[in-house]
Amino acid sequence: MYKIIKKCGRAKRAEFQTVHGTIQTPVFMNVGTAAAIKGAVSTEDLERIGTQVELSNTYHLHVRPGDKIVRQMGGLHKFMVWNKPILTDSGGFQVFSLAGLRRIKEEGVHFHSHVDGAKIFMGPEESMQIQSNLASTIAMAFDECIPNPSTREYVERSVDRTTRWLVRCKTEMERLNSLPDTINRHQLLFGINQGGTYDDVRMRHADEISQLDLDGYAVGGLAVGESHEEMYHILDCTVPHLPEDKPTYLMGVGTPANILEAVDRGVDFFDCVYPSRNGRHGHVYTKHGKLNLFNAKYETDPRPIEEGCGCPACRRYSRAYIRHLLKAKEMLGMRLAVLHNLYYYNHLMEDIRLAIEEDRYSSFKEETLYQLTQGE
């Protein structure tokens, strides 16, 4: 299922086979929380910009339209008309991001819906059931994404609960996959490592969950306020304690520089809202760093966002025009910026894969990081 093709230092070039196709890693998963990438991005667009995996969210789809409706429509793949792999996040991040709207108990989490305030209960079993209804390719374990900073005492208690929840997730997922009427009987389950910024807690937890023989392992709870140095240190400590023959996923990360560094520490999967959200907010990525198209200096800039870029935005449109659209709040402006950013991320990953294959990842990383800081 997971096959390492080439290693270059700790960086891995691998293939991950799923029922919805083979994922070439390292990979960036394009975030479409509510079964759509914000910014009016269609399935056809995703095919054009090189998307391999789309990520959607258990909590959001449970709230709206409801996972039973998605199931009735034949599962997320049919519903979205996307036949490549889909990873669903478990709702664990909403335990973090909806902190004001939820209460954590051993059995699970009580939420108030951010849409209408309705009471929602989600525990490991519920999360697995919802994800089974969604029939994603990869389900994520239901965890608590711990805020930063948190006390050691809290982190240890939370991590132990996340482990107990993980065991329950695995049991429930096996049961669901064996049901005769399940849509995707090959649904995979990734566990999630937590431990805040406490490296010993991280390593201990990684060792524990590695015993469970899951389909993949994620490092969660990073990029939530700690420094980059802390994040890289945690990866240095944690990734070696996760199974080498399973994919590693760094959740929610990150900037191009974060990804370059994390790949160098053995990470295969990434996802982040940056390319889509920043695109909607007028920030676009180039090999020389990020541009803010709202800035006055692009008012009459006839150049594409990036010279030579093959994305749908750069092939036809100028910075000046996209800036105008963004300022005029025309949806096309956001759409073009998001398409560019996702294309940039997907192609950055392609370059990363090639560099590993050609055994030159270290120099590629240094050169790319250097370029990113240079500006134009």
Next chain:
RNA sequence: GGGGGAAUUCCCGAGUGGCCAAAGGGGACAGACUGUAAAUCUGCUAGCUAUGCUUUCGGUGGUUCGAAUCCACCUUCCCCCA
């Protein structure tokens, strides 16, 4: 021709004697955003030799210790009646 109303800082618009360089929008300018409660949020928007000073509320003159606010005249615009 007669009667009434209005002119405010880039725009709209509040303010009708001191607490006013002037509310609130908008626009402009800049910043933030890392498993998306995010097409969102924040800051800023007269000038300067800056805990103060100068210019600014259609124009000119006046009343007052003090005027965007009161008075006179002028200019422009709007509405109603002929």
